[in-house]
Amino acid sequence: MAQRPKRGIKADIKGPLIIAAVLAVVAFVCILIFATGGTNNAPEFRLALSVAGCVFVGTLVVCATLIIVEKPNDEELGQGTGINKRSADLYAQAKARKDAREREAREREAREGDSSEKPDAESTDSEAGPDYGRRAHPEEHN
Numbered sequence: 001m002a003q004r005p006k007r008g009i010k011a012d013i014k015g016p017l018i019i020a021a022v023l024a025v026v027a028f029v030c031i032l033i034f035a036t037g038g039t040n041n042a043p044e045f046r047l048a049l050s051v052a053g054c055v056f057v058g059t060l061v062v063c064a065t066l067i068i069v070e071k072p073n074d075e076e077l078g079q080g081t082g083i084n085k086r087s088a089d090l091y092a093q094a095k096a097r098k099d100a101r102e103r104e105a106r107e108r109e110a111r112e113g114d115s116s117e118k119p120d121a122e123s124t125d126s127e128a129g130p131d132y133g134r135r136a137h138p139e140e141h142n
Contacts, residue, residue: 016063020056028052 031048 012067016060016067019063020059023059024052024056027055 028048028051031051032043032045035044035047036042
């Protein structure tokens, strides 16, 4: 997404002010003509000024809201830090850990396959009994 160049506060305010002023003048003229009720009655200047003021303020509020919504976030906010990491980075890290474990297991099997000595049944950890409540591979579970 292309970033628009930084502009001054005058440039950001000029457009909404012009739009609000034009709409206020149109509202003033319309109310002055239609609220009078014909050429025999006195013009309703107070009502026309009130409506023009309301239109001016309302237009400025809407334009200011649209300006706030339109401004894009900084690019660095999308990178993620701490607990707000990007899911693509988390997936890449988990995949790298899995690949490293598989590589180590293959190397260990290759070394054990080369040695003619087989480990005794007494030296294995299976005699210690099961480890209830422990995960087999805690690094896999996030």
